[in-house]
Amino acid sequence: MVRIPEPExxxxxxxxxxxxxxxxxxxxxxxxxxxxxxxxxxxxxxxxLDLGCGPGDMSSRLYSQFADANFTFLDGSEFMLDLCKKRMDIMVLKKRNQKIEFKKELIQEFVPESPYDLVFSNSLLHHLHDPFEFWGAVQRSIHSDSFIFISDLMRPDSLTIADQLVVRYANDEPEVLKTDFYNSLLAAYRIEEVKEMLEIVRLDTKLNLEPITDRHWICYSKPRL
Ligand SMILES: C[S@@+](CC[C@H](N)C(=O)[O-])C[C@H]1O[C@@H](n2cnc3c(N)ncnc32)[C@H](O)[C@@H]1O
Structure with a gap:
């Protein structure tokens, strides 16, 4: 099934x-x-760094695990970033010298001041019309020991399977969310496409790529030998 992009x-x-x-x-x-x-x-x-943080559900989970770290939460949508900031404001107990930044910026334009120890992104890649802009942003944001963790949806084989996934996982959700999930499945990259991207940007030697559910893949730094 061909990919049908959705707005970034x-x-x-x-x-x-x-x-x-x-x-x-x-x-x-x-x-x-x-x-x-x-x-x-x-x-x-x-x-x-949390790339494409959205309203901050994953961001808050990252913060709970690493509450002493400096964080950059980045999203190109002001509306999304505001929601993320509101959510984090409730939970963050800022330590002295701790830096918590909210950046309203396109990843295409993001040039970090310094590299991050952990680069995380969930459910962003499928939004990008040019996926290499995503991998470029990841590459600009790391040093040789950074840990990378990326997860996203994968495109199913057919529209029928996309329909079935929506029924299985979003049946009780509002119509707008069902449509969003359906469109995201159609816009998602297949795991073979992600594998090829990693080879092109030469991250294949650094990152493992695995399907983990009937609709998600993860990609993460290989253990250092
Ligand atoms: C599906 S949401 C995922 C949000 C969050 N990471 C999560 O797991 O719930 C994708 C987010 O990426 C943002 N986004 C899409 N394209 C972007 C771009 N080019 N630059 C920055 N943010 C982008 C969207 O505005 C949206 O908030």
Whole structure:
């Protein structure tokens, strides 16, 4: 099935509100467990970048795990970033000298002041019309020991399977969220396409790529030998 792109930024108020209020507990806690399982032992990042943070559900989970780190939460949608900031303001107990930044910026334009120890991104790649802009932003944001963790949806084989996934995982959600999920499945990259991207940008030697559910893949730094 050919890829059908969706708009990059999530800025339409109904879409943003319904995404922000959706119950992602099952999917997000599963992804975070996978992330935790793959982290190097005793990994304590001092700086963390969350690319395409959206309304901050994953961001808050990252903060809970690494509450002493400096964070940059980046999203190109002002509406999304405001929701993320509100959510984080409630939970962040800022330590002295701790830096918590909210950047309203396109990843295409993002040039970090210094590299991050952990670069995290969930459900952003499928929004990008040129996926290499995503990998470029990742590459600009790392140093040789950074840990990278990326997760996203994968495009199913057919529209029928996309329909079935929406029924299976979003049947009780509002119509706008069902449509959003359906469109995201159609816009998602297939795992073979992601594999090819990694080879082209030469991250294939650094990162593992695995399917982990019937609709998600993860990509993360290989253990250093
Ligand atoms: C599906 S949401 C994922 C949000 C969050 N990471 C999560 O897991 O819930 C994708 C987010 O990426 C943002 N986004 C899409 N394209 C972007 C771009 N080119 N630069 C920055 N942010 C972008 C959207 O505005 C949206 O908030």
């Amino acid at each position: 930024l999530m800025e339409e108020p109904t879409q943003v509100e319904s995404y922000a209020h959706a119950d992602f507990e099952t999917a997000h806690s599963f992804l975070i467990r996978k992330f935790q399982d793959r982290l190097p032992i005793r990994f304590t990042p001092e700086s963390i």
